[in-house]
Amino acid sequence: MSFLSYLINGLSLGSIYAIIALGYTMVYGIAKMLNFAHGDVIMIGCYVVFTMTNSFHLDPLASLGIAIVFCTVLGVCIEKIAYRPLRGANALAVLITAIGVSYFLQNLALIVFGSDTKSFTSIIEAEPLVLAGGKLKIPVITIVTVLSCVVIMAALMLFINKSKAGQAMLAVSEDRDAAQLMGVNVNNTISLTFAIGSGLAAIAGVLLCSAYPTLSPYTGAMPGIKAFTAAVFGGIGSIPGAFIGGILLGVIEIMGRAYISSQLSDAIVFAVLIIVLLVKPTGILGRPIQEKV
Amino acid sequence: MAMLEVKDLQVYYGMIQAIKGISFEVNQGEVIALIGANGAGKTTTLQTITGMLSPKAGQVIFEGTDISKIPGHKIVSMGMAHVPEGRRVFANLSVLQNLRMGAYSLKDKGEIEHNLQRVYKSFPRLEERKNQPAGTLSGGEQQMLATGRALMSSPRIVLMDEPSMGLSPIFVDEIFSIIEEISSQGTTVLLVEQNAKKALEIADRAYVLETGKIALSGDAKELMTNESIRKAYLGE
Numbered sequence: 001m002s003f004l005s006y007l008i009n010g011l012s013l014g015s016i017y018a019i020i021a022l023g024y025t026m027v028y029g030i031a032k033m034l035n036f037a038h039g040d041v042i043m044i045g046c047y048v049v050f051t052m053t054n055s056f057h058l059d060p061l062a063s064l065g066i067a068i069v070f071c072t073v074l075g076v077c078i079e080k081i082a083y084r085p086l087r088g089a090n091a092l093a094v095l096i097t098a099i100g101v102s103y104f105l106q107n108l109a110l111i112v113f114g115s116d117t118k119s120f121t122s123i124i125e126a127e128p129l130v131l132a133g134g135k136l137k138i139p140v141i142t143i144v145t146v147l148s149c150v151v152i153m154a155a156l157m158l159f160i161n162k163s164k165a166g167q168a169m170l171a172v173s174e175d176r177d178a179a180q181l182m183g184v185n186v187n188n189t190i191s192l193t194f195a196i197g198s199g200l201a202a203i204a205g206v207l208l209c210s211a212y213p214t215l216s217p218y219t220g221a222m223p224g225i226k227a228f229t230a231a232v233f234g235g236i237g238s239i240p241g242a243f244i245g246g247i248l249l250g251v252i253e254i255m256g257r258a259y260i261s262s263q264l265s266d267a268i269v270f271a272v273l274i275i276v277l278l279v280k281p282t283g284i285l286g287r288p289i290q291e292k293v
Numbered sequence: 294m295a296m297l298e299v300k301d302l303q304v305y306y307g308m309i310q311a312i313k314g315i316s317f318e319v320n321q322g323e324v325i326a327l328i329g330a331n332g333a334g335k336t337t338t339l340q341t342i343t344g345m346l347s348p349k350a351g352q353v354i355f356e357g358t359d360i361s362k363i364p365g366h367k368i369v370s371m372g373m374a375h376v377p378e379g380r381r382v383f384a385n386l387s388v389l390q391n392l393r394m395g396a397y398s399l400k401d402k403g404e405i406e407h408n409l410q411r412v413y414k415s416f417p418r419l420e421e422r423k424n425q426p427a428g429t430l431s432g433g434e435q436q437m438l439a440t441g442r443a444l445m446s447s448p449r450i451v452l453m454d455e456p457s458m459g460l461s462p463i464f465v466d467e468i469f470s471i472i473e474e475i476s477s478q479g480t481t482v483l484l485v486e487q488n489a490k491k492a493l494e495i496a497d498r499a500y501v502l503e504t505g506k507i508a509l510s511g512d513a514k515e516l517m518t519n520e521s522i523r524k525a526y527l528g529e
Contacts, residue, residue, distance in 0.1 A: 164397070171383055171394050177345055178381040183369040183398035183446070287385065 005136055006258045007251065012142040012211060014250020015149030019204040020227030021234070021242035022156065023197030029173040029237035030193045033091070036098040037078060038201060039224015040105035045071045045202030046209045046219060047113055050120055060123035067202040075198025076191050084187070102221075109217035122210040145207045152200060153243050160239065165192060173237065222266075226253075229273045235286030244284055294357065296321045296481055297342070297373075297450060302351035304334075304341050311337045313505040314351065319450065324472065324482045326492035326513060328526060329502035335485040336378050338502070339452050342483075343368050343375040355450075370398040374448035378455045378485075380439040384428030388419055391427050391438055395445030404447060412441040415474065433464030440471060450481040457488050469495055489526035493517045501526070 020042060027035045045067040052063035082101050086094050126140040160166035171179035172189045180186050208223055209215055226249060234245025249269060256268035276283065295318035304312035312334045319325045327335050340346045342353050344365030353361040355373060369375075374395075383391050392412060396405040413420040416437045422430065427438055436456055443451055453472065457465040469491050476482050476495075486492035493499055496513040501522065509516065516522050 167390065167394060168397065170386060170390075171397075174383040174385060175381050178377060178383065179394070180345065180365045181343060181369060181375050181377060181381075182394045182442075183366050184394075185364075185366045 002258075005138075006254050008138055008142060010251030010254035011247060012145045012250070013254055014230075014247035015145045016204050016208050016211070016223065016246075017227045017230045017250050018149050018243045018246025019152055019200050019207070020223060021231040021246045022152070022239065023201050023204075024228050024231040025234075025236055025239060025242040026169075026193050026197050028231070029239075030169055031079075031083070031190045033083065033094045034098060034228070035078075035083075035194075035197070036095070036224070036228075037101035037105055038197065039220035039222075039227070040102050040109075041071050041075060041078075041198050041201040041220070042205035042208065042223065043109060043215075043217060043220030044074060044105060045205035046120065046215050047109060048202070049123070049206050049209075050118055050215055053121065053123075060121075064123060064203070064206050067206065068199045071202035071205075072195045072199040075194040075201070078198075079191060079194040084190075102224075106217045106221070113217065115217065118215040120209040120213040120215045122213060123206055124210060139211075141207070141210045145211065148203065148207060149243075149246075152203070153239070156196075156239060165189070169193060226266075226269060229269065232283055233273055233276055235283030237287070238283070238285045241283055241285035295319060295354075296356060297483065298352075298354040299338070299342065300352040300354065302338070302341060302353065303349045304337050304346055305349050306337075310349075311505055312341070312348075315500075315502070315505070315507050316351075317500050317507060317510065319481060319483050321449075321481055322476075322479065323497045324476045324484060324495055326489075326496035326499040327483065327485045327502060328487070328489040328492055328499055329508075330525075331487070332504070333502040334505045335502055336454055339375060339454050339483070339485055343373060343452060345375075369446050369448075372447070372449040373452065374443035374446050374450075375452045376439045376443045376454060376456060378458070380432075380435045382427040382430075382435050382438050382442070385426055387424050388427055388430070388438055389423040391442050392419070392423075392445050395442035398446050405445070408445045408447060412444055415444075415471065416441050433460050433467065436460060436464070436468055437471070440468075440475075444475070444480075448480060450483065451475060452483045452485075454485045455487060456484070457486065457491065465491065489522070490517075 023038050027033065048067040048070045049063045052058040052066055053060055078101055082097050083094060086097060122141055124141050124144055128140060129138040160169060168184040168189050171182060171184055172186055176186055227246065230245035230249040231242050233249060234241030252272055253265050253269050257265035260268060297319040300316050301314045302312050303314050327338065329335055337346065341348050344363060348361055352359050355371060360368060383394060392409060396408060399405050418434055419438060419441055427435065430438060456468045460468065472482055472484060473495050484492055484496065493513045493516055498511065499513045499516050500507050501509040
């Protein structure tokens with residue numbers, strides 16, 4: 001029974017990684033950059049919810065709504081101010097800027113909210129689901145997390161494949177200049193990508209802090225790095241890849257912690273990444289690098 | 294009044310001037326060839342016209358409007374389509390998705406459907422392969438797709454950049470007959486080609502570009518008999 005409960009925990013953590021990884025992978029696929037500040041957007045989203053529920057006594061769901069809007073706007077602003085002027089600059093300059101934005105957000109949170117760890121109240125207060133005669137207890141937040149991930153994935157796939165804006169995203173990810181020749185506004189498409197990724201980061205953040213209820217300016221950093229790992233693991237640029245990578249990573253982390261060593265669980269996660277990249281450098285669902293003819 | 298008028302265009306790549314003040318015009322219904330050696334500035338000229346590059350000086354006047362400062366993504370909805378050098382099809386999208394992307398600037402569903410049927414009629418092979426990823430097509434088929442994709446936007450003028458590049462002789466003939474067909478349906482064509490002989494055969498008029506300047510221009514048939522053209526570009 002404990003195996004099953006670890007598996008469920010792993011799926012739940014993996015769902016959170018998957019939602020964060022979607023933001024990484026979409027931005028990489030479309031803007032061709034690694035947005036290392038993505039993890040810190042999660043943390044900002046959590047602080048917004050924390051402030052709304054604790055200082056303004058708003059309903060948790062309304063607070064989540066505000067956090068999504070806030071992070072969406074934040075993501076679009078980060079792209080406009082920090083990354084857009086570097087369009088066409090070399091990848092290293094953009095990467096360093098992203099790390100700079102990450103430190104900026106962490107230190108901003110440090111100034112505004114202080115360095116002390118806040119205890120985050122789960123947005124869902126409910127009795128856990130008891131199965132198998134009391135042997136298996138599943139917290140409701142776990143079920144909500146997994147379901148949210150599945151719904152978000154399905155909605156995103158539908159959006160990309162069926163909507164005009166989604167097709168524009170695919171076209172920009174393949175060939176920015178050719179997409180522009182078709183009439184696609186590349187800047188708007190990249191903004192939309194950041195908006196979606198950052199909005200999802202707010203959701204992921206709240207789910208994360210509901211399951212692991214501590215909040216500090218560094219809350220987003222480690223999950224951000226792990227979700228990035230998940231995105232690379234699944235094949236960066238691929239949306240189903242982010243999903244599979246996230247879920248696998250979550251399960252591996254929890255299983256590693258339970259059966260091997262709780263101190264080494266992070267090391268195990270990154271060891272798996274290294275092995276996958278050695279065997280298949282493009283990740284599980286990554287596309288082979290195409291040669292120009 | 295000319296449909297497309299390029300006036301004293303100057304384009305730089307950093308410090309290097311690629312286009313040194315060229316002027317030419319394209320009239321409604323014409324096929325105009327822009328020929329010249331590698332590096333003469335042919336592709337740069339087309340890219341500047343459709344806003345992929347911005348000129349340092351000069352004007353691009355399309356149907357009376359100066360489009361040289363209009364953002365690139367707005368050009369196609371004005372009625373100008375560009376088949377880029379190297380085809381640039383969306384390799385991982387299906388043939389049908391590529392064609393639908395071509396109609397991105399259109400809103401009328403009926404018009405999109407009508408254009409799609411027209412493209413399928415001109416290129417039956419694209420319909421046979423409509424669900425195949427574009428990257429799996431042969432070079433010639435990709436050129437057909439890139440051309441069909443441009444026609445999906447109901448353009449009044451099509452800019453074609455090196456459509457015969459890297460194709461087998463059979464496909465080269467096919468591509469040129471397609472250009473003639475596009476022209477016969479009333480669409481104006483501005484054609485950039487290294488295959489000067491083929492281009493001059495189907496063009497009404499031509500401009501010869503040499504290191505960023507127009508060296509010669511005139512009636513295509515007359516240029517074919519010009520001694521220096523025959524030596525430099527027709528290999529005789």
